[in-house]
Amino acid sequence: MELLSLQFDPRHLDAHLIGAGQAALMMARQFQGLDLALTLHGEMMPALATLAREEGWRCVDDMPRTGQLWVVATGSAAEDARWAETARQSHIGVHVPGCPELSTVRLPVRTRALAPETPRALRRGHVSLVGAGPGDPGLLTLRALERLREADVVIHDRLVSPEILALANPQARRLYVGKARSAHSVPQEGINQSLVDWARGGYQVVRLKGGDPFIFGRGGEELQALAAAKLSFEVVPGITAATGISAYTGIPLTHRDHAQSVRFVTGHLRNGTCDLDWQTLAAPGQTLVFYMGLGTLDTLCEQLIQHGLSGSTPIALVEQGTTARQRLHTGTLENLPGRLADLKAAPPTLIIVGEVVNLHETLGWFATQTAKSLGWATGKHPSPLPLADSR
Ligand SMILES: C[S@@+](CC[C@H](N)C(=O)[O-])C[C@H]1O[C@@H](n2cnc3c(N)ncnc32)[C@H](O)[C@@H]1O
DSSP states (O other), rough: OOOOOOOOOGOOOOEEOOSSSSSHHHHHHHTSSOOOOHHHHHHHHOHHHHHHHHHEEESSSSSOOOOSSSEEOOOOOHHHHHHHHHHHHTOEEETTTTTTTTOSSSSOEEEEEETTTSOOGGSEEEEEEEEEEESSSGGGHHHHHHHHHHHEOOOOOOOOHHHHTSSOTTSEEEEOOBBBBOOBBBHHHHHHHHHHHHHTTTOEEEEEEEEEETTOOOOOHHHHHHHHTEEEEEOOHHHHHHHHHHHHOOOOOTTTTTBSEEEEEEEOGGGGGSSSSSHTOSSEEEEEEESGGGHHHHHHHHHHTTTTTTTTOOEEEEEESSSTOOEEEEEEEETTTHHHHTOOOSSEEEEESSGGGGGGHHHHOOHHHHHTTTTTOOOOOOOOOOOOOOO
């Protein structure tokens, strides 16, 4: 069948995107910067909602009934086929990406080529070591977003959320090299070598790490490998778990009345032994933030008490901070370890010790805010976001 080619002024085309997940996001990226009068339907994944906001697209709750063009990318073949059939019956043009047999309209793929005139082998590779923040995609920096959109390859860790990965160039290769506490999926030397190899191959590489790459992130080691290989790199800082979680729990890390300094400490004790300077950690007037401390919580509390902190010192344990799954548990150095089994806390978790923890009671805002925006406060949906569990 011969196709008829038409060109439309995108501002006057009543176009609708049906789908709210990853497949729809990839399709929506094709319309970026086009000034298209696009309407999106239903409850979207956050990355798609962000893109819609940036592009000024209309977002509505209900599904379309009219229009001139429906672009269908629901992520389910059966759903796509159902919507395509509805469009055909209503004489509305329909495009289902990758499915010409379901489409009555073809949309050519738009590629934003990276220096197409230069063969890859002659291009200069570059690594951006990028901090992805603690989880909420809204905490990414503008530079991080820019680098993700330009990347040829994204090499990422376990703590980088799917919502953030979805913001990367859809054509970019995504390589997972994440680490769990005891199971390293790719050894550090392998990760270093992989960065060197991709950059030598002329690729724009984003090495994406949770939080800030220079805080308990081994970012320094990776850059040393690139520097030794004389490759070009840069660092894009991210919001570290301590500051992100401090904000999202309403626990200021310093406060003139309670803490004059703050210390970021690893709770991941080497070979299970305590090689931390407990004496200085137990000094008064400071806040301690322990990363990777869930497995050693009882040792941390015990040592701090033994070295002089009162057993009634407030402590907070925060799971999946800054995300809609954030859970905050508060207690004291004396009683929190005993409650740990009941709390069923799962990593990633951050521990904050010090008087500032008590400020959460008046300054905590995030759970309420999130609950409201998602309709939990109205009783429409049960809240999966417990407020402080404080005993
Ligand atoms: C290997 S360290 C990486 C830290 C990261 N570079 C940063 O700046 O936040 C991983 C630890 O960070 C903490 N962490 C990171 N993201 C977190 C989150 N969303 N909620 C709670 N803890 C988090 C946990 O203690 C976790 O075990």
